[in-house]
Amino acid sequence: MPHIRYFLNKGYDVGVAANTENSDVSRIEEFGVTIHHVPFSRKLFDKGNLKSYKIMKNIMKDYHILHLHTPISSFITRLASSKSHKVIYNVHGFHFNENGKWTTNQLYLATEKIAALKSDKIIITNLDDLKIAYKIASEKKICYVNGVGLDTNLYNIEKFLSQDKQTIKLELGLDQNKKILTHIAEFNDNKRQIDIVNACELLKEKTQDFIILLVGTGENFEGIQRYIQEKHLDKFIKCLGFRKDIPRILSVTDIGLLVSIREGLPRSIMEMMAMKVPVVATNIRGNRDLVTNGENGFLIPIKNREEIAKKCFVLMSNEDLSNQYGEVGRQIIEDYFSIETVLQQMEKVYRELDIV
Template sequence: MKKILYITTLSRTINAFLIPHIEKLKSEGNLVDCACSIDEEIDKNLTDLGVRFFHIPFTRNPINPINFKAFKGLIRIQAEFQYDIVHVHTPIAALYGRLLKLKFPELKTIYTVHGFHFYKGAPIVNWGIYYPIERIMAHYTDTIITMNIEDYERAQKFKVKETHKINGVGVDLSSYNINLFDKDETRRKLNLKKDDFVIIMIAEVNKNKNHKQMIDAVDELKQRGINVKVICAGDGPLIEELKQDIASRNLDKNITMLGSRNDINELITASDIGILMSYREGLPRNIMELMACGKPVIGTNIRGIRDLIDDGLTGFLVNVNDSVDTAVKIEGLFKDRRLIKTMGINSYESVKNYELDKVIESLVEVYV
């Protein structure tokens, strides 16, 4: 039995991605606890398994004094419970969690990278701040787990004992069965017509997710006489600004901002294709969800997205901010429904490599 402490900045990360991983480790007879800033209710499945949660008041600002208080909390927890392994996720938690090695040198540290902040095409400031931090923190890291090829190749250059590439956090294919919902009924509830061409974008409404490229592409298509419908699931700081932009272009009937939703599977069922226009990703779960439902995806040609989308086979890749090519790719699928079906089949076959059980088995091997 190993004693393992999961450390994340916020508890929502555990609820969203890590529950099956922890459940697997518990089933193998390990003791697993979690330390994080508890920003939402803890999943009952974990507490029923005896997983203890320690409230550590992290903030996302790396130099905020509150984080030094959080670090002292981690030291107290480690001193009391003597974990064999700490598994850190998210940048702030990863920084302070690995620094535990300063006081507990025998502690094994595992760091899952959900996407380095330095990447090809990243702002120079990102390279100036985050790259030196990771170079230094590599000395306090025993194992790095990456999720895409670019991060894996970068991590191999750090002085870390072990570097792995695992296919993300995994997706439970059985949870994304489109046959569970009636497509026409779902469309009716969304005020969509049976013969509408529907695109879904699942993303937090922030600058990084780049909804503007999608809006520009829809505007371009409308000027050509092609009317598509886009449903956007997600909330965020830019949602009101984007609603105003959509209204100012008279695209209200084309693009609907749904806000935060808990019926993503059903929304995907109502859609023909998916789209994601991000500037930066690690390995986007939302694309895997779309592929698990047999949907082609149009995405920007960036790290993480190009790991998932096989251009021309499971969807299309477009350059960041190239709304004209994005419109061209949408039009191509709009005019060829057989291509949508073929790409959808290819998507489902491809995403099997990211199936949850396979990912968890790969993860368990890291602990050996």
Template sequence: MKILYTATVSSMVNSFLVPHIQLLTLQGNTVDIACNVDEAINPELTRSGCIVHDIEFQRSPLKKENIKAFRKIKKLVMEENYELIHAHTPVASFLTRFACRNMPWISTLYTVHGYHFFKRSPLKNWLLYYPVERLVSRWTDGLITMNEEDYISARRMTLRKDGAVYKVNGVGVDMDRFTAQTRQQRNSLRKIYNYKEEDFILVYAAELSYRKHQDVLIEAVHLLKTKISDIKLILAGEGDMEDSYKRQAVNLNVENNIEFLGHRDDISNLMMIADAAVSSSRQEGLPVNVMEAMATGLPLVVTDCRGNRDLVKNGENGFVIENHNVNQFADAIHTLYESRNLSAQYGQHSRKIMEVYSLEKVIKQMDDIYSDYITKENQKKRG
């Protein structure tokens, strides 16, 4: 079967989709990739025969470059005779499905990594993204969602005849890479990373952006500094708010308690040295950083947003905090600091919950979904 994967940028493919594409290529399918190549595609994919088509998809839907991207993706689809297209990310998925709107012989899937309209989202999100998603769903054979709120929203969409809505457990976490934390491993790595055993370390692996809302965490550290003298907040990521957050840390006199690490490829180690993981995000799909922390066996303090609340159950494996509530964040973190037994209990529960979110389980879910469409295509050919 000839399959096309589309995503706005190649970094998204590299970060989340490599095992999914490998599933298809190992089964003998031909898989091409269309995306804006902001970084070289993982060589494992090119070695398996994937052809990469550089399409100028833009993250902003209003960029004029998307007109050119639409023309290129439509030309590519018409020339290459794909039988199945699996689209990811809002802009690429819209342009891809719009290009295929009059091609019902091509099966189209869209994985929703987080609708831009959601409970408590700005009105403009509902006015812009909701009608667009309803429109393009009419040219979609399958919607794949990752959290309960998106699943409910997707069920309200009108898909092509015999279209289906699915819910999978995220993109999958490699449970061999993110292993349960032990004190010996933690302390050994802390020496390598120049942290003290007595440091109380919080970790947040996410882009530095308005959406991820790190200013709440910086303020919480400011409130906790006198109560937890060795508190450290590790922020792993880059983004357009980096300078602003660094200025905030200096202004609050917590620059020695907060480390801006930039882009990192050692997230599993950073999770291993931490005492707890935090997420202050305003909006999520099903956050990989939270799942990776849970796989490591960490307790969590997260905001009450879609995705976060699917993974973290208040009082079971962490605390779910009102959005923007700095005092609640600080109190929850302090509770974990004061009660290491409670932290250990929450961490053990996190690891147990993550069993169903493992890469192995998610790949099985995706295999079942793909099998439906591959079977349909084979039946068409025989017919």
């Protein structure tokens, strides 16, 4: 949304094309932009994407600049674009990755090479993808930007007094004296909430002074809830669903979690770091751009409930260490990942394309 606001402030007419089905677009509508519903699918070979291609072909007649996000919709839109468009592709993590299948990785690598031919700029947001990007497109097309930027004023723990935190815990039904561990992500196979549930089973053998908050919704939401009940872990794990008050939730969080298999540059970790929350995250692309093991959190192997439980217990048992990691995390966000920093980087890209 800051990028939308940026172009509006420059006097541009802005439109947003996305699959808005079952989505709340009210915050975007408040900008007064045109919203186009396009039935993009996350699956490359979905017949709905052929329909999306035709719809985008028609929509983009009224636009000169295409700033694209997410792999499949960006691939479709780039194929549909013409020479009259300035095309910017913001990569939030290539679909191929270190933990993907070889055949799938090769397929997505090939699609990126094809689509790169119709891209004026390809914006990379993590160092692992940057290494690969030079194999996909010419060096002059590649730009490195620190994600989409974070509002460090909004995500600021100093705004929350002790009384505020007590009230928030009361609203969420949380014990005032227990440590709060928070995982923010869509419920799907990639995000691996199941590993957190399994880690909880181990962690409660060492201490019972904690509650895990699983924030988000998705296709696995009900399945994870059933699994929690089957494991009799209801008193240790709360599924909060979709939330719009992430800064409030993070203000009462002691440890942040993200245990995905694949990421680009995860916003949830940036939010946690900005709120001075130490992080336990999987050692994958994107996560390791933000978390340095032993400096502002811990990096652990994927699908490893033992390490999740172990590192969480270390942080729960050492408040000084947790505070130290939190302070370091906040400084990293202020120095490199604030919205001000990112918009400056983006403006440089726009100027190279002579569009601002």
